[in-house]
Amino acid sequence: MTHxxxxxxxxxxxxxxxxxxxxxxxxxxxxxxxLGAVINYTGSLVGQxxxxxxxxxxxxxxxxxxxxxxxGLLTRLLGLVLRSRLPAWFQQVAELEARATEISTFHTHxxxxxxxxxxxxxxxxxxxxxxxxxxxxxxxxxxxxxxxxERPPVLWAIVGEAALRQEIGGSxxxxxxxxxxxxxxxNPLVNIQVLPFAAGVHAGxxxxxxxxxxxxxxxxxxxxxxxxxxxxANPDTVRDCSLRYDHLQAAALSIKExxxxxxxxxxxxxxEK
Numbered sequence: 001m002t003h004x005x006x007x008x009x010x011x012x013x014x015x016x017x018x019x020x021x022x023x024x025x026x027x028x029x030x031x032x033x034x035l036g037a038v039i040n041y042t043g044s045l046v047g048q049x050x051x052x053x054x055x056x057x058x059x060x061x062x063x064x065x066x067x068x069x070x071x072g073l074l075t076r077l078l079g080l081v082l083r084s085r086l087p088a089w090f091q092q093v094a095e096l097e098a099r100a101t102e103i104s105t106f107h108t109h110x111x112x113x114x115x116x117x118x119x120x121x122x123x124x125x126x127x128x129x130x131x132x133x134x135x136x137x138x139x140x141x142x143x144x145x146x147x148x149x150e151r152p153p154v155l156w157a158i159v160g161e162a163a164l165r166q167e168i169g170g171s172x173x174x175x176x177x178x179x180x181x182x183x184x185x186x187n188p189l190v191n192i193q194v195l196p197f198a199a200g201v202h203a204g205x206x207x208x209x210x211x212x213x214x215x216x217x218x219x220x221x222x223x224x225x226x227x228x229x230x231x232x233a234n235p236d237t238v239r240d241c242s243l244r245y246d247h248l249q250a251a252a253l254s255i256k257e258x259x260x261x262x263x264x265x266x267x268x269x270x271x272e273k
Contacts, residue, residue, distance in 0.1 A: 007051065012084040013084040017077050018050045020135035025050075039063040055085065055135045058142075082142040085135065093222055096212045098146055100153045104211040104245050106204050108160030110168075110196070112145055115157060115192070117180040123169030132265045136163055146189065155190045158204075161197050161256075178266040184220040185259045191253050193252035194261050211241055 009019035025035050025046070032050070033043030041060060048054035061074040065231040097103060097114070105112045111120065122137045127229060146152060154214045158183075167174055185188035195202060218233045222243045232238075 006138045011051065012083045013077065014052045014055070017056060017074065017081050020070075020077065021046075021064065021074060022050045024070050024073075034091065035064070035126055038067045039097075055138060056081065057138065079142065079145065082139045085139045087227075088242075090229060092231060093210075094143055095107050096220060096231065097143060099214060100212040101215050102154045102156070102197050102211075102213040104156040104158075104213075105208075106158045106195075106210070106248055107163060107208040108204065108247065109162045109166055110208075111159060112157055112178060112210075113183070114141055114147065114155060114168075115181060115184070115190075116140065116144075117173075117177045119169055119173045120177040123173055133180065153187055156245075157192050157251075158192075158195055158245075158252050159192060160195050161261070164194065164262060165269065167270075175266055175270040178270070181262050182259060185255075191255055192262075193249060193255060194258040195248060195252045196261070200249045201242040202251050204252050209241055209244075210263075211238070211245060 007015055007022065009016040009017045014035050025032070026034075030038070031043065032046040034111070036043040036046045039060070040063070045054065045060075049056050049060070052057070056078060060079045064070070065072050066121060079098075083091060083098075086094055089232060095234070103114070107112075110124065112122070118137065118141060120138050125136050126139065134244050147155065157226060164178065168177075181192055184192060195204070205221065206255065212220045217233070218231050219238045219242070220231050221237050222231045224230065252258070
């Protein structure tokens with residue numbers, strides 16, 4: 001008799017996903033191999049996801065929902081699953097991103113995670129180690145789905161010129177990343193400004209920060225160190241960082257000028273390499 005792993009759906013969101021996948025598959029009278037054939041995946045992969053040994057993807061979830069008639073259950077669970085795989089100290093930030101009506105970010109040497117292209121994200125996450133790099137990259141990119149919601153937040157992102165010129169992952173990866181920034185050029189909900197080297201002394205010299213604003217709750221400022229995050233709703237801190245952000249926006253290039261600089265940097269620095 002084949003041994004079937006007993007799943008505890010309360011152990012984690014990934015275990016719950018696997019439990020529901022198995023429950024619906026068995027209710028449909030399909031083996032793992034048969035379901036895999038229907039959705040164009042291997043039965044082995046189905047088994048790994050059912051036993052919480054492998055992260056599901058958006059495509060897998062959508063195909064399985066359609067095949068098993070689950071009314072989108074697995075696709076809805078996927079966001080919870082991926083968010084739970086973030087480092088514990090960062091999970092609160094992902095929650096803030098998901099709830100915010102407006103997000104304002106300032107980063108000098110790195111493109112913000114909500115705007116990262118896949119290969120750029122993979123290069124950043126692999127800077128110290130390659131362990132589970134594909135899964136960690138998928139988890140980071142999953143945060144970007146908040147920009148595709150029916151009512152997405154307004155995103156303002158100030159990016160230091162250094163982030164455009166710091167070659168992460170090679171010229172092809174950087175070209176891809178800068179092209180990703182330009183995709184948002186005509187989107188009024190995603191506004192990207194470049195803080196040029198020529199700005200000199202500016203209000204963000206103490207370091208990067210994010211501002212989250214909500215419909216009815218106090219705004220929150222988030223700063224980050226190595227392996228730890230620092231969110232605060234302290235009114236004085238929020239007021240200070242809001243003022244700093246206003247000054248940074250004034251010092252940054254306009255949205256149109258920023259797009260022109262991004263395009264010029266891509267063409268002159270990366271495309272010919």
